[in-house]
Amino acid sequence: SGFEVEAVDFSEVAIKKASELAESKKCGVDYKVQSMDFYLAPLQKYDSVVVIDYKCSPRLLDELKKGLVIGGTLLIEAYTMDYIRHRSDTDLEADECYKPYEFSRTIKGWNLLYYDEIGADSDYKVRAILSKPPY
DSSP, X not given: OOOOEEEEESOHHXXXXXXXXXXXXXXXXXXXXXXXXXXXXXXXXXXXXXXXXOOOOHHHHHHHHXXXXXXXXXXXXXXXXXXXXXXXXXXXXXXXXXXXXXXXXXOTTSEEEEEEEEEETTEEEEEEEEEOOOO
8 A cells, every 4th residue: 555556568468457456455556558669668757667477678678777766676577488498388489588697688787686597396587676776
């Protein structure tokens, strides 16, 4: 409670599911369906940004940094290539997953607070928490 939340996703189905969940929890959220390839962040509006199950392009990472206040945090959780290798039931494509340590090479200009690449029990993901530096 007390948070202002905006949700952006390219999938109308995902937005509908999120909306139903937020409504059941009595949470207010502003939703927007939009391609992440063309997302433009408002300048220094957000204290935190969370990206789940989506591989951010370098351009999108730059946009997200623009949207954060100084010291704002970015939490990323996305699939790695190992997910595709170990899961036959996935519809993910290779270009939607990070190669080993690929994400770590895309975060120049950020302060790294936490980073790992998990590869166990079908949870093959890269997880990172970054903060926007004051420069």
